[in-house]
Amino acid sequence: MTNRKKQKLVVIGNGIAGIGTIEQIIKLGGAYDITVIGQEPHPNYNRIMLSYVLEGSKTIDDIVLNDWQWYEDNQITLHTGTAATAIDEANKVVVCDNGLNVPYDKVIIATGSRPFILPVPGSDKEGVVGFRDIADCTRMLEASQAYKKAAVIGGGLLGLEAAKGLVSLGMEVTVVHLMDDLMESQLDSHAARMLQQELERQGIRFLLGKQTTEIWGDTRVKGLRFKDGGELEAELVVMAVGIRANTAVAQASGIETGRGIVVNDYMETSMPDVYAVGECCEHRGVCYGLVAPLFEQGQVLAKHLSGVDTKPYEGSVVSTKLKISGVDVFSAGEFLEQPEHTVITAKDEWKKTYKKILMRDGRIVGAILFGDVSESASLQSLVRQKAEMTDEIYASITGTGCGGHGGGKAAMVENMPDDEIVCGCNGVTKKAIVDAINGEGLTTVDEIKACTGATRSCGGCKPVVEQILQSVLGAGYTASAKQGICPCTTLDRDEIVAQIRDKGLTSTREVMHVLGWSNPEGCSKCRPAIHYYLVMLNPETHQEERESRFVNERLSANIQKDGTFTVVPRMYGGVTTPEDLKKIADVSLKYNVKVVKVTGGQRLDLIGVKKEDLPKVWEELDMPSGYAYAKSLRTVKTCVGSQFCRFGTQDSMSMGALIEKKFERLDFPAKFKMAVNGCPRNCAEACTKDIGIVGNDGGWEIFVGGNGGTKARLADSFCKVKTDEELIEICAALMQYYRETGKYLERTSEWVERLGLDSIREAVLSNDGERKALVARIELALKQVEDPWKKVLKDETLRETLFEDVKPVTMS
Numbered sequence: 001m002t003n004r005k006k007q008k009l010v011v012i013g014n015g016i017a018g019i020g021t022i023e024q025i026i027k028l029g030g031a032y033d034i035t036v037i038g039q040e041p042h043p044n045y046n047r048i049m050l051s052y053v054l055e056g057s058k059t060i061d062d063i064v065l066n067d068w069q070w071y072e073d074n075q076i077t078l079h080t081g082t083a084a085t086a087i088d089e090a091n092k093v094v095v096c097d098n099g100l101n102v103p104y105d106k107v108i109i110a111t112g113s114r115p116f117i118l119p120v121p122g123s124d125k126e127g128v129v130g131f132r133d134i135a136d137c138t139r140m141l142e143a144s145q146a147y148k149k150a151a152v153i154g155g156g157l158l159g160l161e162a163a164k165g166l167v168s169l170g171m172e173v174t175v176v177h178l179m180d181d182l183m184e185s186q187l188d189s190h191a192a193r194m195l196q197q198e199l200e201r202q203g204i205r206f207l208l209g210k211q212t213t214e215i216w217g218d219t220r221v222k223g224l225r226f227k228d229g230g231e232l233e234a235e236l237v238v239m240a241v242g243i244r245a246n247t248a249v250a251q252a253s254g255i256e257t258g259r260g261i262v263v264n265d266y267m268e269t270s271m272p273d274v275y276a277v278g279e280c281c282e283h284r285g286v287c288y289g290l291v292a293p294l295f296e297q298g299q300v301l302a303k304h305l306s307g308v309d310t311k312p313y314e315g316s317v318v319s320t321k322l323k324i325s326g327v328d329v330f331s332a333g334e335f336l337e338q339p340e341h342t343v344i345t346a347k348d349e350w351k352k353t354y355k356k357i358l359m360r361d362g363r364i365v366g367a368i369l370f371g372d373v374s375e376s377a378s379l380q381s382l383v384r385q386k387a388e389m390t391d392e393i394y395a396s397i398t399g400t401g402c403g404g405h406g407g408g409k410a411a412m413v414e415n416m417p418d419d420e421i422v423c424g425c426n427g428v429t430k431k432a433i434v435d436a437i438n439g440e441g442l443t444t445v446d447e448i449k450a451c452t453g454a455t456r457s458c459g460g461c462k463p464v465v466e467q468i469l470q471s472v473l474g475a476g477y478t479a480s481a482k483q484g485i486c487p488c489t490t491l492d493r494d495e496i497v498a499q500i501r502d503k504g505l506t507s508t509r510e511v512m513h514v515l516g517w518s519n520p521e522g523c524s525k526c527r528p529a530i531h532y533y534l535v536m537l538n539p540e541t542h543q544e545e546r547e548s549r550f551v552n553e554r555l556s557a558n559i560q561k562d563g564t565f566t567v568v569p570r571m572y573g574g575v576t577t578p579e580d581l582k583k584i585a586d587v588s589l590k591y592n593v594k595v596v597k598v599t600g601g602q603r604l605d606l607i608g609v610k611k612e613d614l615p616k617v618w619e620e621l622d623m624p625s626g627y628a629y630a631k632s633l634r635t636v637k638t639c640v641g642s643q644f645c646r647f648g649t650q651d652s653m654s655m656g657a658l659i660e661k662k663f664e665r666l667d668f669p670a671k672f673k674m675a676v677n678g679c680p681r682n683c684a685e686a687c688t689k690d691i692g693i694v695g696n697d698g699g700w701e702i703f704v705g706g707n708g709g710t711k712a713r714l715a716d717s718f719c720k721v722k723t724d725e726e727l728i729e730i731c732a733a734l735m736q737y738y739r740e741t742g743k744y745l746e747r748t749s750e751w752v753e754r755l756g757l758d759s760i761r762e763a764v765l766s767n768d769g770e771r772k773a774l775v776a777r778i779e780l781a782l783k784q785v786e787d788p789w790k791k792v793l794k795d796e797t798l799r800e801t802l803f804e805d806v807k808p809v810t811m812s
């Protein structure tokens, strides 16, 4: 065996393009001694997922593609926080800003792009940011804690995703766009208008046709000025007006550049042994700004460098999908009608969907989808292949004709070339998926995700992955069908939540219709569950559907076995006043309340109120609803604590009242109980509460997952904190995490067992940004809640329909 010394391959840029190419080289067995130079201080991460990090649905850890261990395992030398400045061709070294000189035999430049910052006065002020990397994302997350008003300049993909993220963080966001149509490089005017309407519904404001001429303020930005003389106040400005290929290293090295680093069909630059891949390069005059082309380029380059025969890279047909929950918009290939196009259009103003397919000479060359993007992956493939339109394909993509849906899709998957990239976000080919199914015996999309990475990012490729699974497994595919949340559906909780998010569904009826419920009316199990998920996902926009709630929640009181109701007013932290006690006594006497009972949660329960008397009782009590009937925060039980108890180290009564006031009225997956103790003697029994808080000398200890009911469970110690502020922040984040990941009716005791305490700690404690995002989301939800008793008292119609109809109430 010859022991040839490995060639030295240096990669400049630790992003998706550079590392994606290396992964391919490793798979192909290319024997290189690899060094990676990366300017950012992080291992390789999925930049496209930064939109989700900003929005708060992913953490930085979630988006790491190759962790530190991966570099070690593959014997790759990694220099992070290091910028290459030039390639010294004569000495065959890559020169870095920290004095490092890295010798090379081959170099791949993969330096990506830089955000374009408008050269207007004030663009260097504090509070003006691009949106490109983790550092930008962190800056925005921090600004959202301290400031309220944000402006995003640019209504393209990035600007809109940034705007949605900032709205999710509780900011007031205005998108300032130069053109009259949003995403004018991907959408026609009709789709752009629909998109704008939907985003306005989600809370984003727009100023269209506006040219920013100045960013004003002191050290920090205070606002924008426009060419037409108008102004907009803004404490944070995000520039999302496009990108420029990062050609600095190439230029400093004398390599030919244009709009990007000029490469040929094998990604070779003008300097021998130096290649470029990804957003930094210009191929046949085109610089790309999406991930799919860079995987295609990487495949060619990896083969070329590994001595494997390869077709040349001939350019990419791009498609885009906006990653904003509730807004489904997709565009591929050509999108503006020209005289030579044959056009298929379908508009549905009621369902708010729009589909346009462009054909030239009978071949599919472009598509726009709005509202329903379930066909996006198929269309993407058809546009890439410039497929000839057939009756079968027509029936499949329009959902018409007797060709049948399934036939067209099956044919589409079968005709797809092996090396076609199915998952554009992660560069996974059809062959990789088929090999994984056959080689590893995979039967579900989740297993394919874990094995190949397909579907891991935007999820747009999931339908095609499912079709491939179906075509490879044939009859075996259905064998893996699983149980749904109730007999009306085969979808589980996570799938329903994801579909509500992805398809922007807004009502229970729509969820059941769009997701193909077998029983169109649903059942008492699924209706309240869907309703909870809708409220949790769309706190600002969701319309209350009383008919989808259980009777107790519908009437804001607990029905008893004799058909009367109970009324439990709020007593924050279990503390009341003589005035409130007098009101309770007066009302109880006036309305013949049968029993006044002290509850386990330290308040008073007025039992035996007639349905028609409920509004009058609430009115005369003039106290907040105690939510004893709801899947919500019930009580915060407290001990007397340091105000009176000689052992007390913390003021448990005040803290309990504060927490109860802050978090009352919020919907949870199940009822939610808390307790606060002044010391570890634990008189208020924190160990059996969903969240239990125990004071100690140094601060507080938080417990989670306790239950005193039929399935009793002692709470787990979650963490210790020093200050009241930390306590509230962690409780808020923990509650929101439970709200977002809990199954409807699942108590925290079951939730902790299902998710595992470590993973909950990881989500809530390990990352400050993620915790703050959870807090921001719970704050947003809290802003929407209103006392249901007061709501009924204000609304004559509600009062009449709910309480003046004397028909007996059923208990479902």
Ligand SMILES: Cc1cc2nc3c(=O)[nH]c(=O)nc-3n(C[C@H](O)[C@H](O)[C@H](O)COP(=O)(O)OP(=O)(O)OC[C@H]3O[C@@H](n4cnc5c(N)ncnc54)[C@H](O)[C@@H]3O)c2cc1C
Pocket (backbone or CB within 6 Å): 012, 013, 014, 015, 016, 017, 018, 037, 038, 039, 040, 047, 048, 049, 050, 051, 082, 083, 084, 085, 110, 111, 112, 113, 131, 132, 133, 158, 246, 249, 277, 278, 279, 280, 288, 289, 290, 291, 292, 294, 321, 323, 425, 458
């Ligand atoms: C928020 C956001 C969302 C996006 N969403 C999508 C999406 O949904 N779909 C899609 O297709 N695309 C999306 N994109 C675009 C996508 O992220 C890029 O196309 C892709 O990341 C480009 O990869 P790259 O490796 O070429 O460049 P980059 O990812 O930019 O990586 C280049 C790396 O090189 C480093 N570098 C630069 N100069 C030097 C130097 N001199 N020395 C050392 N290191 C250097 C940079 O710091 C960077 O880490 C999104 C982009 C952003 C910012």
Ligand SMILES: NC(=O)c1ccc[n+]([C@@H]2O[C@H](COP(=O)([O-])OP(=O)(O)OC[C@H]3O[C@@H](n4cnc5c(N)ncnc54)[C@H](O)[C@@H]3O)[C@@H](O)[C@H]2O)c1
Pocket (backbone or CB within 6 Å): 118, 153, 154, 155, 156, 157, 158, 159, 161, 176, 177, 178, 179, 182, 183, 184, 185, 210, 211, 212, 239, 240, 241, 242, 243, 288, 289, 290, 320, 321, 322, 323
């Ligand atoms: N979901 C996705 O696929 C996705 C998401 C985010 C980012 N990206 C990619 O990241 C890159 C950057 O995104 P981007 O949106 O910044 O680029 P872009 O070029 O797609 O859009 C920039 C937008 O800014 C507008 N604009 C230009 N000058 C302006 C001005 N002076 N005032 C107001 N508006 C102005 C343009 O009209 C354009 O619509 C792109 O390559 C994009 O494809 C993709």
Ligand code: SF4
Pocket (backbone or CB within 6 Å): 639, 640, 641, 642, 645, 646, 647, 648, 649, 652, 677, 678, 679, 680, 681, 682, 683, 684
């Ligand atoms: S827990 Fe015990 S010590 Fe602490 S306040 Fe209550 S009674 Fe007093």
Ligand code: FES
Pocket (backbone or CB within 6 Å): 422, 423, 424, 425, 426, 454, 455, 456, 457, 458, 459, 460, 461, 462
């Ligand atoms: S295409 Fe985005 S995850 Fe596959």
